[in-house]
Amino acid sequence: MLKHIPKIISPELVKYLMEMGHGDELVIADANFPAHRIGKRVVRCDGHGVPVLLDAILTLLPLDTYSDYQVGLMQVVPGDSTVPVIWDEYKSLLEAYHKDAEIKEFERFEFYQQAERAYLVIQTGESALYGNIILKKGVL
Structure with a gap:
């Protein structure tokens, strides 16, 4: 166990989030x-909805402020x-973590x-239909 990592984020997901570099995207x-x-790497989180995972991931993932969209x-x-x-x-969560996030x-x-x-x-x-979201990783 580690401190401050939401329990919904599995060790496999932490590994991939850590491997991602600036400008890499996740869906x-x-x-x-x-x-x-479609995916080269797929992590399954079947028992969860997108908002709860988005909330957990946004606590860890910086978004790419150098891109025209995040x-x-x-x-x-x-x-x-x-x-x-x-x-x-999604927009409420983004506002809470990244106020200036541009959505494309x-x-x-x-x-x-x-x-x-x-x-x-x-x-x-x-x-939910059209429930997919892409996040572009930034730097700390």
Whole structure:
């Protein structure tokens, strides 16, 4: 056991967060995301939703202030009536940890391409549609 590491973050996840460098990205994915097809490294957190993991990760992870964005979301597909209210939770958490975080919305397939380049994909049990989020690691 270590002090100050949220219990929801497994040893495997701590290892990958530590290995990430400046500018590397991680995806916290919802349950529908094709994590194992897209991700080079996948950590499964099936019993948890994205907000609780996002909250825990933001206590540890600096975001890249040198980039034009620090966070990425998947745009709602045109014609889809879904309103991703979960984004409000994400924005609240980001405000608490990184007040000036810039959010970029990626078109669906652009999001998948971005996710393919990510260092890590965390597959959650999140059932909210458009619940995926990309974080770009910064420096301390």
